[in-house]
Amino acid sequence: MHLIWLRSDLRLHDNTALAAACERGPTVAVYLISADQWLAHDDAPCKVDFWLRNLQCLSQALDKLNIPLLIRHAATWDLAPEVLRDLCREMCIKAVHVNDEYGIHEARRDTQVARALDADGVTFQRYLDQLLFQPGSVLTKTGTYFQVYSQFRKVCYERLHTALPRLVATPKAQAPLSIDSDPIPQQVSGFAAPGESLRALWPAGEEEAQRRLEQFCDGQISYYPDARDFAAKPGTSQLSAYLAAGVVSPRQCLHAALQSNQGEFESGDVGAVTWINELLWREFYKHILVGYPRVSRHRAFRPETEALAWRDASEDLAAWQQARTGLPIIDAAMRQLLQTGWMHNRLRMVVAMFLTKNLLIDWREGERFFMRHLIDGDLAANNGGWQWSASTGTDSAPYFRIFSPLSQSEKFDGEGRFIKQWLPQLEALNKKQVHNPDALGGLFGVADYPRPIVDLKKSRERALAAFRSLPSRQAAGGADE
Known part of the structure; x- marks a missing residue:
């Protein structure tokens, strides 16, 4: 019997490990619920819900191929070797097949699982798939x-x-096994279920x-x-x-x-x-x-930028998180994130530069907040994007390249349609006014919208000074792609 351990590969088609397992003999699938690990990795509740809904779809698809999908619980990945070893003993598994995942915790987990299984004579087969x-x-x-x-x-x-x-061939149906699939949990403790409106934006399967x-x-x-x-x-x-x-x-x-x-x-x-x-x-x-494993450890890709004098500004951070910065394009983007679990990629750069440059708040605060709300949260992409914007990463924006929220807003939301969608209190403003209501001096119709929490020009100068004070500011800049 072969076991396919599903992780971030929740599909039937073009699945390398699944196809390999099925080619070699009768196959059973397993998925580990690791709530404490997911919490430690700041996985968003909407993301966990998305996984579970996709697992439900995958279970139905596997069922048509007579491949049972089992659910096991390993609160943290340190428990994965014991849980999988017990399952392999119980079902007389001779090989476990997995698609590789990346990151220091994932690598450590798989090394420990492989070692535990090897002691029992079970092969641990890894494949390039992601x-x-x-x-x-x-x-x-x-x-x-x-x-x-x-x-x-x-x-x-x-x-x-x-x-x-x-593309990898889709497995064919195997002979039925006398093993029942486990029910897929609809919710995992520690992760609140998202609203139906968010779920409707992201159908599973x-x-x-x-x-x-x-x-x-x-x-x-x-x-x-x-x-x-x-x-x-x-x-x-x-x-x-x-x-x-x-x-x-x-x-x-x-x-x-x-x-x-x-x-x-x-x-x-x-x-x-x-x-x-x-x-x-x-x-x-x-x-x-x-x-460069240090980026998995919440370290800057460019070590010299660890010396940056980030501000400890909890009120500014909270205003950014809660979409009340007084900059419409920033607040609209943050509301999109909070309500849909997703943010437009251009706006991810704009809000990240605003946090790290105009507010001079550590990029790690933004990276963590995004992971806790993104349905597409991915360590590599999220970390890479945040460090690019903060000028601390590989091939990052030069430190002196600082997006102006106002010019970005005028250029990429000229009519103000996106802003008005997420900030209906600005609906009455015309396409020139909507980008910077503060310029109106608090006229009727925008009285309930906050004033900007920061002066864009002065804060830009503050950020430039902070980066120039680094031991090697040229290295901090990187290439301008």
């Missing part, structure tokens, strides 16, 4: 992990031209993920370069939550994008090329996680 390329296989000429995305992307393109990752992928690649991908920065437009794929949970694979996304562009990576439809580049950004940050 990424297009094995970490450690895309390196500089000196054998180190890339720190600049454009250089990483160039090597990835060279590899893709010569060896495009293939592979069918929904494939529907979104096909809809995007068939109709929207050509407009992606122009539409993706405008929060009021449906210009993005809305697939990030499905990618984070593994309901859709990066291989499936890559193949769909290529199919829409006659198989081209670097020519043809600019939209397809741009979107493939975004898939490679996701890949890049996962490789960084492996190559």
Whole structure:
């Protein structure tokens, strides 16, 4: 008997470990509920709910193939070796199959599980599935992990031209086993259930993920370069939550994008090329996680930036968290996050720069808050994005590049449609007024909207001074991609 241990790969199709297990013999699936570990990792309640709903869909799909899905509990990953060893003994499992996950805790967990199973003569088989390329296989000429995305992307393109990752065949139904699937819990202790309105935005299951992928690649991908920065437009794929949970694979996304562009990576439809580049950004940050483990430990990628004099400003932090900064584009974006579990990517950069530069608050506060609310929360992407914005990360924005919330708002929400959607108290303002109500001097109609908590010009100067005082400010800047 073979066991597929499901983690962030909640799909039937193009699942490397699942296909490998089924090829080798009768297979059973297991998923571990690890509530305390999820809490320690700041996983959002809406994200845990999304996992559970996708597990329910996957259980039904596996049932049609006569593959039972078992649920086991290991409060923390330190308990995973014992729980899985007991299950393997109980069911006479000879091999456990897993798709690799990345991060220091994930690596430690899998090493401990492999050791425990090996003592019982059970094989622990690991597969590349979450990424297009094995970490450690895309390196500089000196054998180190890339720190600049454009250089990483160039090597990835060279590899893709010569060896495009293939989609994995879907397993066929196996002979029925006298093992019943376990019921999927509807909720996990410590994680409040989200409202139905949020759930309705993120339907579970592979069918929904494939529907979104096909809809995007068939109709929207050509407009992606122009539409993706405008929060009021449906210009993005809305697939990030499905990618984070593994309901859709990066291989499936890559193949769909290529199919829409006659198989081209670097020519043809600019939209397809741009979107493939975004898939490679996701890949890049996962490789960084492996190559530079300190980012898994809440450390800055650029060590010299650990000396930054971040402000201890709890009231400003709370205003940012609660969408009452007095800057409409910031508050609208934060309300989108709080109510939907998601934020438009351009706005993630805008609100992150506002927190780390204008408020000069440690990026780790923002990273943690995002993880606690994002349905697509992913350590590598979230950490990479926050450190990029804070100018502490790999290939990050130079410290002197500070987005102005007002200019970003005027440029990417010119009509104020996004702002008015999330801040209805500003509905009466025209498209010039809505970006900066404070300029009106508290006129009727915006009396219930707060004044800005910070002077943008002075706070920008404060941030520049803080970065210039670092021992090596040039290193803190990085490349401007």
